[in-house]
Amino acid sequence: MRQSRYFLPTLREIPSEAEIPSHQLMLRAGMIRQLVSGIYTYLPLGYRVLRKVERIVREEMDRAGAQEVLLPAVQPASLWQESGRWEDYGKELLRFQDRHERPLVLGPTHEEVITDLVRQEVRSYRQLPMILYQIQTKFRDEVRPRFGVMRAREFVMKDAYSFDVDWEGLDRSYQAMYKAYESVLQRCGLRFRVVQADPGAIGGEGGSHEFMVLSEVGEDSLLVCPRCSYAANIEKARSKTPEYGSAGDVPPMERFLTPGARSIEDLKTRFGLNPETILKVLIYRVDDRYVAAVVRGDHEVNEVKLKRLLNARRVELADEETVRALTGTGFGSVGPFGLTMERVVDDAVAALPEGVAGGNEPDVHYRHVVPGRDFQWEKQGDIRTARAGEPCVECGGTLEMYRGIEVGHVFKLGTKYSEALSAVFLDEQGRQRTVVMGCYGIGVSRLVAAIVEQHHDDKGIVWPASVAPFHVHVIPVNIRDEQQRTTAEELYRQLTERGTEVLLDDRDERPGVKFNDADLIGVPVQVIVGKRASEGLVEWKWRRTGEVEVLSTEEAAERAAAIGSGE
Numbered sequence: 001m002r003q004s005r006y007f008l009p010t011l012r013e014i015p016s017e018a019e020i021p022s023h024q025l026m027l028r029a030g031m032i033r034q035l036v037s038g039i040y041t042y043l044p045l046g047y048r049v050l051r052k053v054e055r056i057v058r059e060e061m062d063r064a065g066a067q068e069v070l071l072p073a074v075q076p077a078s079l080w081q082e083s084g085r086w087e088d089y090g091k092e093l094l095r096f097q098d099r100h101e102r103p104l105v106l107g108p109t110h111e112e113v114i115t116d117l118v119r120q121e122v123r124s125y126r127q128l129p130m131i132l133y134q135i136q137t138k139f140r141d142e143v144r145p146r147f148g149v150m151r152a153r154e155f156v157m158k159d160a161y162s163f164d165v166d167w168e169g170l171d172r173s174y175q176a177m178y179k180a181y182e183s184v185l186q187r188c189g190l191r192f193r194v195v196q197a198d199p200g201a202i203g204g205e206g207g208s209h210e211f212m213v214l215s216e217v218g219e220d221s222l223l224v225c226p227r228c229s230y231a232a233n234i235e236k237a238r239s240k241t242p243e244y245g246s247a248g249d250v251p252p253m254e255r256f257l258t259p260g261a262r263s264i265e266d267l268k269t270r271f272g273l274n275p276e277t278i279l280k281v282l283i284y285r286v287d288d289r290y291v292a293a294v295v296r297g298d299h300e301v302n303e304v305k306l307k308r309l310l311n312a313r314r315v316e317l318a319d320e321e322t323v324r325a326l327t328g329t330g331f332g333s334v335g336p337f338g339l340t341m342e343r344v345v346d347d348a349v350a351a352l353p354e355g356v357a358g359g360n361e362p363d364v365h366y367r368h369v370v371p372g373r374d375f376q377w378e379k380q381g382d383i384r385t386a387r388a389g390e391p392c393v394e395c396g397g398t399l400e401m402y403r404g405i406e407v408g409h410v411f412k413l414g415t416k417y418s419e420a421l422s423a424v425f426l427d428e429q430g431r432q433r434t435v436v437m438g439c440y441g442i443g444v445s446r447l448v449a450a451i452v453e454q455h456h457d458d459k460g461i462v463w464p465a466s467v468a469p470f471h472v473h474v475i476p477v478n479i480r481d482e483q484q485r486t487t488a489e490e491l492y493r494q495l496t497e498r499g500t501e502v503l504l505d506d507r508d509e510r511p512g513v514k515f516n517d518a519d520l521i522g523v524p525v526q527v528i529v530g531k532r533a534s535e536g537l538v539e540w541k542w543r544r545t546g547e548v549e550v551l552s553t554e555e556a557a558e559r560a561a562a563i564g565s566g567e
């Protein structure tokens with residue numbers, strides 16, 4: 001590609017709307033432009049990288065035995081009503097009508113559409129197992145689109161769906177996809193962790209894992225045990241329930257006054273109470289009812305865990321007015337006693353020998369409160385957010401926290417969709433059974449951003465060779481110099497002929513401009529054709545290290561061709 005003709009609008013300044021390096025660099029390197037919030041155009045350079053990533057994904061899917069299809073982006077609302085997600089999915093689902101006023105949605109994911117296909121076409125166990133995948137544009141009306149293509153409204157996803165006769169079959173399909181995902185990320189040159197995950201809105205009763213690219217700008221927090229293999233998204237991560245020494249005989253509860261205390265912090269600083277022994281009670285609206293969640297004062301309620309434990313669709317903190325109406329007191333003195341609503345107690349509270357709790361009247365607390373003796377509960381479980389430094393639930397090692405970018409997510413759906421949509425088949429004995437499904441997503445466009453996030457320096461992007469938009473950047477320092485121009489042109493011609501992807505900077509620009517642009521767009525190798533071209537010598541510069549070697553033009557050509565052919 002000749003740069004003089006290439007649509008590559010690079011920017012010198014950092015665009016003010018871009019907060020994180022990948023967003024800044026993808027704009028500056030002329031890869032993407034925003035149309036409206038969360039909706040982007042890929043310019044030629046960006047599209048080349050996107051296609052390289054797509055190719056890796058496609059190769060690994062094909063290798064795992066998956067078959068590529070292309071499903072419609074527009075889907076009828078009726079399918080979503082059938083699966084129940086018309087209600088569950090919320091405002092991220094873009095809904096609209098056609099001219100006949102038939103309700104439609106723009107696909108944020110395709111479980112319904114693919115299950116509909118399979119229920120019509122698959123009749124017999126002989127047609128199973130099967131894995132289908134597509135690479136396609138998705139639309140999700142995200143509340144806060146940001147970070148460029150990292151969290152966009154329109155984005156490219158690879159979504160795959162597996163169909164098996166039973167759970168053992170699903171385990172095999174899941175393993176195959178899991179392995180394929182690891183290969184994809186390795187080939188993209190990424191450092192990542194696979195973590196246990198909450199299935200979220202996709203649902204399903206089986207397991208779920210997320211593939212997290214490690215990065216400070218990641219929106220997800222992961223807890224990882226350095227001693228065993230335990231790793232989980234903070235939405236799901238568990239730490240061991242604390243063990244408390246025996247308190248011996250606890251005296252009866254004792255009422256005391258806490259004037260003006262509104263928070264755990266107040267109780268700590270003004271009344272000298274240890275948050276670890278305070279019972280924090282939070283009132284939640286859970287679907288159509290209210291629930292009191294009880295955790296230790298120094299712990300946070302994990303709403304994802306709470307939602308899952310209660311098998312709820314929606315979980316939302318109640319406002320103070322509601323709390324007052326339900327408990328008789330405002331924030332700061334709500335306690336677990338005498339509540340008419342369901343109480344859910346965290347394991348770390350249930351194990352507490354004694355604690356301090358609000359009295360459900362303003363400015364009143366009780367000490368020597370013994371869970372189980374002084375109040376009861378309807379449900380117990382792990383509803384707190386685990387923290388770094390706490391003991392690993394598996395081995396007791398000390399959990400560490402990392403930030404991650406979720407680039408992939410695999411789910412064992414089981415029969416959630418096949419049951420709702422009646423996707424059934426006849427087994428060997430002629431009995432009708434429900435298809436067992438899995439689903440597997442990779443954010444292809446998010447992957448591009450994640451790669452930039454892990455592969456850049458202060459000058460620009462540093463592409464791993466596997467996804468670089470070009471293999472080699474040939475840069476004649478002065479295009480008006482006859483010798484330099486012919487050497488560069490000749491290299492370009494030879495290499496292109498041999499299948500190497502070359503970007504030739506044939507622009508009549510100052511050397512500084514050319515070098516800055518080259519470092520910004522980050523092609524792994526720069527072949528700089530300068531004054532010594534007359535002696536048959538050029539400079540070979542690795543973008544990553546900045547290391548420069550002087551080579552004969554022939555040797556540079558050989559090396560570049562080898563890179564192009566993947567050697």
Ligand code: ATP
Nearest residue numbers: 149150151152155157406407408409441442443446
């Ligand atoms: P997130 O928690 O980041 O919103 P999700 O759990 O909603 O992701 P999935 O439904 O599992 O995502 O979708 C599969 C993959 O699609 C994700 O792992 C991610 O890589 C990608 N993805 C999801 N939402 C977006 C988005 N708004 N922009 C870009 N990629 C996305």
Ligand code: MG
Nearest residue numbers: 092140142200
């Ligand atoms: Mg999401």
